[in-house]
Amino acid sequence: MGAPRITARDLVEILPTEVVTLARPGADRPVLGVEIIEAGGPTVAHHGELVLVVGHRDAGEVLDRLGELGNAAGVALRRKWADDAAVQRRCDELGLALLAVADDAPWSRVLAGMRSALDATAGPAESVDQVYGDLFELADRISTLLGAPVTVEDATSRVLAYSTGQEDVDDARLLSIVGRQVPREVREHFRSLGVFRHLASSDEPLAVPAGKDGTKPRLVLPVRAGSEWLGSVWAVVDEPVSPQRNAKLAAATQTLALLLLRLRAQSELQHHLELDRVRSLLRGVAGDRPVGLEEGPWRVAVLHGPDHLTAESRCELWTTLARRNGWGRPLVADADGVVYGILREEGAAPGSWQWLAMMVRQERADDPTIWTVAGRPVATLDRLPLSRTEADEVSRLPDEQVSKPVAAVESAWAHVVIARAMAGVAGSSPVAPLRIEDDRDEQLLATLEAVIDHWGQPQRAARALDVHPNTVRYRMGQIDEVCDADLEDPVQRLALKLEFLAERWRPSST
Template sequence: MLDVGALVERVGPTLLRTVITGEPSVCVGDVVIAEPGEPASAAEGDLVLGIAVGDRPSAVELVRRCGELGAAAVLLKAPVGTDEQVAEAARDSGIGLVEVRAGTAWAQLVWLIRAAMAGTGVGQASESTADPGVADLFRLADAVADVVDAPVTIEDAHSQVLAHSARQDLTDPARISTIMGRRQPDDVLAKFRSRGTFRQLTKGSSAIFVPAQQDGTLPRLVVPIRMGGELLGSMWAVVPGPVSEERASAFADTAPLVALQLLRWRAVADVQRRRSAEQVRLLLDGGEGWRAAANELAVPNEAHRVIAIEIPESDDSAEGHRLALWEWITRGVGRRPLVTEAGAVLYAIVPDRARGGGWPELREALVSHEASPPPLIAVGTAVAVADVPRSRAQADELIALLRAGHMQQRVAVYEDVWHLLILSRMAGASTDAGVGSLGPLPVLREHDRAQGTEYLPTLHAWLRHPGDPRRASRELRVHPNTFRYRMKRIGQLVEVDLDDPDVRSALLVQLLAERWAQHG
């Protein structure tokens, strides 16, 4: 336990200066915020922060009241923190008076005081978390919550929750869903967008008050977090109603401190992510290094699938979308998926288990994740860890088919689309063997090119629906008589025995190979 003098010394003279020592035997118990216009509520040994106290009478009254309650000290900024009448009131009350240096953010001060009281170094991460700096972000969220006197979430630029304060005294379904889902729900985001909240976040640096909504969503105080013009994220406080200008300013003043911590967290996380990505690539490629990579990544000895995820290159923002999706996945479901990037494709290695961060959970999350444009998702079969490169090769084969438009679904699982894989491989082998130049097809192909006819599609439809001209014509969207006329003309152009089953099979192989090759 620390007394006021020792605590001030540990936090440092850059931020604090003792004006009145107070009772040296009193140990500091907790840090509390003095509410403007309300009686101070402090317990014995508390440090009381006069965040919104800006005049002498209010400061004198706060000091005297805290002295009656047995508080250890009152912390005030100049000029009231150095005012002689305020100091005299502190002496008479037997309470410490500490000046908070100008320019000090109150959230930074709360954070540093609590770190000093806990005996931890500033920025020391908890051993209970595997994320660098995450513990600091949570402690910082608690400190900001004390400053604004409201529950707080710290979010990145994609509305993903990075940290939240422990206090839950004021909450609503939107906040609960945000914390549980680690991001603001889409319907909540839509409501804030419709009110122009996110548009306001891109401008300025002051706190934004968002009134209560008809669905029961409580008011919010929102402040952007930016550094060097870049919007790093935002802080959201759930408040009961409009807050004083002083408290809103104090909330906004915490943003630079949070920005520094976010940059630090992002830098350390990027180093870890790059190292993890290198090990995942070794696992995907196989070879001599795979076993050491699996050990470093602590990959469980069970069946895994490789998931290939590609965001269509519709615009210059595809790279940003990939990064956002990467961050979203790695903060995702259960045990974090192992993720890396190769070219325009993200690869994730996930256990093939029903729960605990397995493929079914990730699939549900990916399908429900709203993204524009939606990503293409290809899934290899479940394999042993040593055989991960085979699952990766399967995912690569599927992502190529999705990219070429051979499948309409967003998610393609290898064992579910075997028939399409057969057609794709057959098309590749047939093209390499030059089968398209054999038989009557070259004549029909040239006639279609020169005369604008559609004899190849007509023949394909006839082979797909033999003896059923009505179904074949519906597939081509022409009248049955038109279809019959085209088939008659084909018979006049080329000599082909369509009654021979081997001839029909050969023609179908040729036409399928040509169609797949055109879309590949």
Template structure:
């Protein structure tokens, strides 16, 4: 067997596929695709999904895990064969990639009927060659990753150097900063590699990198929502992430403000459990507004008309003024508010009258605005 160790991982995958007469993928230990052989993507749906998503789809990964193949790869250097006919998968042959005894990835070949003794020998002999290239790729990737982090941080700062990066990368504006959040920072950082691969295919001039607080990027403003929505659909951790898109920036100096908006949108989504969603400010404007005001409302709660109603309800059990006012403000009229609370319309009218007697007049637009904002801020976030 002869593999060209001077080529990159894709060259190795193609060469190995030629020797095996079978399509090949090279994956890291988290089943993220690092390279694959070309021209053989349609062998089955599992391979199609793996190539398109740059990762083994969760459904197939769970099916593979149930066979014990990942446990075997952690413990043996032998070729492991997996047959899942009920998943309509062509038989897979896999071999572990180990660097100084540590599992760093695996080679997978789709071979109908399973590998022959000769094909198993080819896979075993290929493993150390691919591992050497993988080590070199990791070193290069680490350098590239550090450079991307520096570039993204510089872009988001919006200074003079940001303009130089925009020009050097031919990033056509308007641009938008994006913030990707998870319930934990590590969840967002885990998507860094897959997002880099995704952007390299669909928006080569765009940049993304993990930074303190989450995963950030700078993308074309006009297509950012579509690109990131497509990414979430393909990425297995969709349900753990939320994406905030900042305001369009016509020049590099505007990216700092775009980043602030992206942060606010992403935080609003995460606080309300709206994971798996991509949004811009216009889609969650009220949520962001309430979040921005919540500190002020807490600090100055004593001056709020809502506090007056809450104190009345506390002193007069079952008075229901807050509930009646909340329902009325939500519904916009008495009958709908009564229906929402399951009471007679006169009950709502009486409670609104008592609120007015307490000094909270809902005929005043400014009072209604203050109440709506405070009620929204105190409402449990879903």
């Protein structure tokens, strides 16, 4: 059974009406994720995501931001902006579903509710969700123990869980929860205090003083498994923690370490499941659809380079490149030593063939070994192996026949057809007696090929050889004496031409 398809309208029906309502229906686009952007912050590609637009001061700012989100699955705005007629018209023009969020609803709650609703429909990620649930429960327990708000972060400062209540105790906590990532300026503040250096090397809790910008003091607890730093607990505390509570905290962080290890294992398992689903599609094996596979038509592309990496490492690199350029759930997998991507044929959004072509040309500036070729677009999943086969065939063509760094089978189909035909050329041939042994044989073979290429036009054949037409006639007389082929037969001429091509491309035995 394929992955469920949920739209912005579906999410609105799941969430409480006093929190979120549907202001404009927009196009029927699947929601692949939920993210947030703030006023003044950068906008990256948000293809397939429901975007929460936060902190904009007037409708003009909102309209400018909407212009950058045309590929999103929808946008969520405070009701005062969602009710604006100009904003609604712009969303209609872009096909964006517009969700109106109650003015008094905390963004952190809205974000968490949407992500939970989306995760609940995903099915395959149930085991990962269970670990996240345990993390939130443990965050609440630590919060109760300390009498303070708590966040749980991984080693990259990504917020994994947080205790309920008091999200807005200070801006650093609020922004970390809302954005699911500690803001850069907050990270830099704590880095300047040596917090991350301590986390990477110590098991001991660290008291962090308040900041000048209103950031409240924290108690930071490293979470480790042996010598490996897995993450940390951040508690907003106003006074030192007693030794008795510190002992209980040590037990809690040990439990948290186990949960983080479980989360990593489950995430890796989910990643491998997705890889296997993509591989199954490439091989024509029926199975679950990968998460993020939108409606076709699709192309299969071979993703080449960097040459010095293994197929598994190349797959990881291309996945990272895809995500960095906006494709949230890349359909990239290695199979039989080759890295493939399944791209949408239509449009220029992340995950499309046009988008990949643009990305590859940009990345070539840093690594000239990166290039890609693709098979034909196909409308049904069971024909993806055909597109894969064609992409492989284009990849095997000589360099002079492939337009690097980006080529599709449409631009190389003639060479592909000839290569297929040459693959079966073997055995005896009428031109075997003319196999090159000296300069005379080489001249005769070149003459025969020129005559075939310019059949019925001896003057053009002579010009191609840079000889007199009489020389062509003389050599053809010599060829007729040893070559048992009827050149009047177009089929035999084609067969001879394939013989020449096969000989030219056949690897040398020396």
